[in-house]
Amino acid sequence: MGRFADGLEERAADVLPEAVFRYFRQGSRDSTSTSEATAAWERHRFLPQVLRDVTEVDLRSTVLGAELACPFAVAPTAMQRAVHPEGEVAMARGIAAAGSLMVVSSNSGSTFEDIAATGVTFWAQVYVTADRPACLPLLHRAAAAGARAVVLTADTPVVGTKHDGEGPTIWDLAGPGWSHANFPDGYGSSPGDAKATDLGPQDVEWLARTTRLPVVVKGVLRADDARRCAEAGAAAVWVSNHGGRQFDGAAATADCLEAVVAEVGDEVEVYVDGGVRTARHVVTAHALGASAAFMGRPPVYALGTEGSAGVERLLGELDDELTEALMLLGCPSLGRVTTALLSR
Amino acid sequence: MGRFADGLEERAADVLPEAVFRYFRQGSRDSTSTSEATAAWERHRFLPQVLRDVTEVDLRSTVLGAELACPFAVAPTAMQRAVHPEGEVAMARGIAAAGSLMVVSSNSGSTFEDIAATGVTFWAQVYVTADRPACLPLLHRAAAAGARAVVLTADTPVVGTKHDGEGPTIWDLAGPGWSHANFPDGYGSSPGDAKATDLGPQDVEWLARTTRLPVVVKGVLRADDARRCAEAGAAAVWVSNHGGRQFDGAAATADCLEAVVAEVGDEVEVYVDGGVRTARHVVTAHALGASAAFMGRPPVYALGTEGSAGVERLLGELDDELTEALMLLGCPSLGRVTTALLSR
Amino acid sequence: MGRFADGLEERAADVLPEAVFRYFRQGSRDSTSTSEATAAWERHRFLPQVLRDVTEVDLRSTVLGAELACPFAVAPTAMQRAVHPEGEVAMARGIAAAGSLMVVSSNSGSTFEDIAATGVTFWAQVYVTADRPACLPLLHRAAAAGARAVVLTADTPVVGTKHDGEGPTIWDLAGPGWSHANFPDGYGSSPGDAKATDLGPQDVEWLARTTRLPVVVKGVLRADDARRCAEAGAAAVWVSNHGGRQFDGAAATADCLEAVVAEVGDEVEVYVDGGVRTARHVVTAHALGASAAFMGRPPVYALGTEGSAGVERLLGELDDELTEALMLLGCPSLGRVTTALLSR
Amino acid sequence: MGRFADGLEERAADVLPEAVFRYFRQGSRDSTSTSEATAAWERHRFLPQVLRDVTEVDLRSTVLGAELACPFAVAPTAMQRAVHPEGEVAMARGIAAAGSLMVVSSNSGSTFEDIAATGVTFWAQVYVTADRPACLPLLHRAAAAGARAVVLTADTPVVGTKHDGEGPTIWDLAGPGWSHANFPDGYGSSPGDAKATDLGPQDVEWLARTTRLPVVVKGVLRADDARRCAEAGAAAVWVSNHGGRQFDGAAATADCLEAVVAEVGDEVEVYVDGGVRTARHVVTAHALGASAAFMGRPPVYALGTEGSAGVERLLGELDDELTEALMLLGCPSLGRVTTALLSR
Ligand SMILES: Cc1cc2nc3c(=O)[nH]c(=O)nc-3n(C[C@H](O)[C@H](O)[C@H](O)COP(=O)(O)O)c2cc1C
Ligand SMILES: Cc1cc2nc3c(=O)[nH]c(=O)nc-3n(C[C@H](O)[C@H](O)[C@H](O)COP(=O)(O)O)c2cc1C
Ligand SMILES: Cc1cc2nc3c(=O)[nH]c(=O)nc-3n(C[C@H](O)[C@H](O)[C@H](O)COP(=O)(O)O)c2cc1C
Numbered sequence A, B, C, D: 001m002g003r004f005a006d007g008l009e010e011r012a013a014d015v016l017p018e019a020v021f022r023y024f025r026q027g028s029r030d031s032t033s034t035s036e037a038t039a040a041w042e043r044h045r046f047l048p049q050v051l052r053d054v055t056e057v058d059l060r061s062t063v064l065g066a067e068l069a070c071p072f073a074v075a076p077t078a079m080q081r082a083v084h085p086e087g088e089v090a091m092a093r094g095i096a097a098a099g100s101l102m103v104v105s106s107n108s109g110s111t112f113e114d115i116a117a118t119g120v121t122f123w124a125q126v127y128v129t130a131d132r133p134a135c136l137p138l139l140h141r142a143a144a145a146g147a148r149a150v151v152l153t154a155d156t157p158v159v160g161t162k163h164d165g166e167g168p169t170i171w172d173l174a175g176p177g178w179s180h181a182n183f184p185d186g187y188g189s190s191p192g193d194a195k196a197t198d199l200g201p202q203d204v205e206w207l208a209r210t211t212r213l214p215v216v217v218k219g220v221l222r223a224d225d226a227r228r229c230a231e232a233g234a235a236a237v238w239v240s241n242h243g244g245r246q247f248d249g250a251a252a253t254a255d256c257l258e259a260v261v262a263e264v265g266d267e268v269e270v271y272v273d274g275g276v277r278t279a280r281h282v283v284t285a286h287a288l289g290a291s292a293a294f295m296g297r298p299p300v301y302a303l304g305t306e307g308s309a310g311v312e313r314l315l316g317e318l319d320d321e322l323t324e325a326l327m328l329l330g331c332p333s334l335g336r337v338t339t340a341l342l343s344r
């Protein structure tokens, strides 16, 4: 028997409308960064340890003080109702069942309240608006519903160009409730509602002060930016190139992680996403110093093909893989994974 | 929608006579250097900056004191009347409309006066002749018509061999007025009219003294040669391997640029060409220290397929790409692009 | 005439049941490590020596005090009766005829006594059991039959997942006597009979003390683990990633060998396996400091296609190749092979 | 028009009997070294010099005191009568016409006297025999006929195995006079006539003393062996892996050259062969410190397809290429080619 995860993208391509599948799969411009993401994890080779006691393997990890049973966390992706009628709620159910963490996109088609009702541990992702107060209703609603952290996506002063071919795009198919479920009525009609193009460290401070939640800055690829985030009071930085959807040609996150960890790893948590697909990739991320690894597309494909059960299955399969990987590497827990496992 | 630029070469191959298209596309011998040029730009990966104010993006740049609205400058290529009846004049119109800079080949089929009449900012490229005074009429005519600089092409003591197959070449098709429009009558019939094989720094001095224009030395790949040019009074050096048309196996210009900038970048301007095709390549060139990047073939293909409007469209599209790229890289202008953007 | 060894895998694929061939060929998960093993040997280039006396070439080598006529030793592989009715006994006959060394898998389908009767020099491979004494009967039986050493396979706290497709697996075809011929009746039915997951250096000491045989630790890829083995009294460490069948993504053994030799090479013997297929690979292994190189799959394929004679032919052909290689490298014996032969 | 040299191998494949063509083309075993030879030259990239006087380009070079008009020298290859009825004599005519140097194989099918009669400058290649005096008649005959040097091939204590397929080999087709034209009658029938397997530096001394000719040691890939040759009185060392026909996996000569030059370049001349096919390769060889570059197969293919005229044409074309290359690199002669031309 093969892996559930292995044919996932192909199966999603089969069942989803072409425009929807393309929206999720595509990277910006030539998809350079998207297509290099997984390969950068795969390049690493391991030096497994032997003669260690791995009788008890513990997969638990802690992010921002919350314990996760499953260390494969789920990154924010917009438009989940495009792949499943219940969208983010169905996603939340699968994640909750697996014991992982969900980051809810600001473009969610489900409300924070409905998501929270599944019992999932969740964070709220936000794009800060040109007119700062315009994003506050979303944040307050998230906090009230139980979001444990705010994720500030910092890599999107403008949305990276994607090349679509002929035919309809997801925006032609999008139903009214596919996104923006957590925004007040009329949001989006004023220029101040647009994504801010003048973000700075002061916005990190402002978000922390205003929401009283830990602030995670997502989209950081550089050590100097990580330092600026840490100094502005970020609780964590998230090494991401937005799944290759913003600057095409951005370095692979697997190649950026270590320098960021070296700079701020003692002060804040460091997460990573981008092309993470297997337990081995997650081990690599932890070996390079990450506290958590996130996946964007695979959970969406699992949701689109098998609903909540698919999401749970995906995460469960990865848990099993990770248990085996840790045993074979001589590590009874992710905390024991260090850079010394990598062959360099 | 895809990029206008992406199918340009293929569309040019469709509309141009085979011998004409081949003339523009081909490199010398095995086309090693031609085929590696773009790949050398593509190799670089970026570390975009976040949390910067990119509300105002300014594409303007300055070369030899002249401000360009569009930083994609156009390198000299001979025989533009082979692809368009109005040749260099039509090219000039498109460049002027885009707000860029044109370098007119010494083998132009249009006169400097007609080119100048389009309002374009232009420089005149020259091959210094075996008998030095033989090239003066061209230079004086250029200066009189308003050329802002002289470009001395230094990499062509002999024309690199190209392998043509069977069938006619561009020289079989060439109409009488396709080139040499700016030379006096009878030019080319005396041995002294041939390209000099004994160029030296003294020719740079002589050109500057004689023309009273800034002299740009084109075809420099080495730091030591750049130093000799700077000491001879060049205003700029232009890192070029002639589009891969001279020594086949010459290093990619993207790989030569940095050493030249390190040697003379504080004293003279440094330009680059060779395989530049996208805004990302231009950003890379500036990150490696170039003051300006030039393109040879793409404007010719745009001219050959859509005339002046095609040239303007090509440059406008690149401007739009560049605005997005600079925003995503956290740089409000090209002046803010430094080597720190590159992942190494 | 080509090499006997070259078409061996293909011929085995032809004559063996698909499930049997697949079992031997496959690596764990994506077969990354399996498929990289030979390539890592092939990467090395040589600087042959000239003007040396190679009139007499001596292939003999010594492992743990025993002299081998043929330096291509045979690694333990389970289930040899799946490819030949007489299984390990037929294998032993071929190895004995060639003058090489056999390591008998703990999952042998032939008894140590029958194997010993062929006159082969052999060692016994063991998986230490969760309940330590459970593995003693096998070890005592091996010792009594004449095993010269115990090989503790340390890389298997759990068996690495293999992806089989549809159809039967070897376990569906396995006859009753295909494995476990050397275990006492009823072995395997108690939980303590399972592979230990808490192996440590103390087990190396215990094995040496209990069996009074030299203990070889197989599956070591790291210098620090090699050090721990040496300090625990191992007579040798065996650099192996189990033919790519345990942690997929483990480094190629050719790339691990040198660091292990640097750490413990002065104190214990160091062996290597994984993708060794030619005399050149064996020379490379010795150049990198190995005392012996082992092969797993090729002897099985030789056994499956041509029986004992095939095994002898394979080893004999390699001997001839090695004689030629040593002459062309200017080395009259393997002992004269050093790292200076490699181009770096 | 393409290069005469480019289709040469294909044309030779067309006109020569398959067994003959295969004999010349093949490398030992997997042809690893043969197939990597040219690629190793091609890997180098150049930094052409500009603003140099290249009005006069001088291709002359000097080897062992003899001036060559054409710097593409011809390595010894056996059995030239297999490709042309007049064999080595026809080869000599072409080389003489081009003004280059011929090294006559000890397995020549033409006599030294007939070769000398063409006026060609030639050296005699020798395999020293197990019984040393057995090779003296050949050497004395060569010297008497005018050979200017002796080339001791040191890389062949045994002939490297080649894998032939089905069908006849060159030895089945070989006519009586295809080789050994310069040996006394009955040569080859005594064991002492076999190639020596115990060559040492003393044989270099002995050859020099006995023949009173400069001795060139061919087949040296290592700096330490080059040193031993120089100390034994060699006039030159020739970096060669025998066209990939001896140890398969030997490093590319382009990768060995520099270390040999660094070791002995101040004391003896250093030559190189292996995969040299273009003027650029020859320039690379000189840039890395070689005094001369030799070609083995291409002149044979030229001889087989177009006779003496083909050989002359091949060498003449390369001369023209080299003139252009030197002009474009800013070097008026090969003596001005240094390592600074290479991009590193
Ligand atoms: C279709 C799609 C939509 C996304 N939407 C958002 C979003 O709304 N907010 C955000 O911060 N990131 C968004 N991302 C980026 C993801 O959070 C994540 O960084 C990326 O998908 C990780 O790469 P992976 O898909 O290779 O795992 C989106 C990604 C995709 C593919
Ligand atoms: C067909 C063709 C003609 C050219 N003619 C000239 C010329 O007359 N003078 C000159 O200095 N460079 C000439 N060049 C070189 C260009 O100025 C420029 O260096 C090169 O085209 C840049 O590479 P790119 O085409 O990849 O952008 C020519 C290039 C081409 C392709
Ligand atoms: C089918 C198969 C079964 C194996 N069984 C065992 C075993 O029982 N015990 C053991 O220590 N290693 C076992 N190995 C690993 C081999 O001993 C050896 O490490 C590996 O095959 C070497 O790689 P190679 O096949 O590329 O030569 C097995 C390998 C294969 C392919």
Ligand SMILES: Cc1cc2nc3c(=O)[nH]c(=O)nc-3n(C[C@H](O)[C@H](O)[C@H](O)COP(=O)(O)O)c2cc1C
Pocket: D023, D024, D025, D037, D075, D076, D077, D078, D105, D106, D107, D125, D153, D218, D240, D241, D242, D243, D244, D245, D273, D274, D275, D276, D294, D295, D296, D297, D298
């Ligand atoms: C068919 C053939 C026969 C050869 N015979 C000899 C020989 O008799 N003596 C010798 O020293 N080298 C011999 N060589 C090696 C050549 O001298 C030379 O080292 C080699 O061919 C150079 O590589 P190239 O063919 O790629 O140019 C032979 C090579 C070939 C291909």
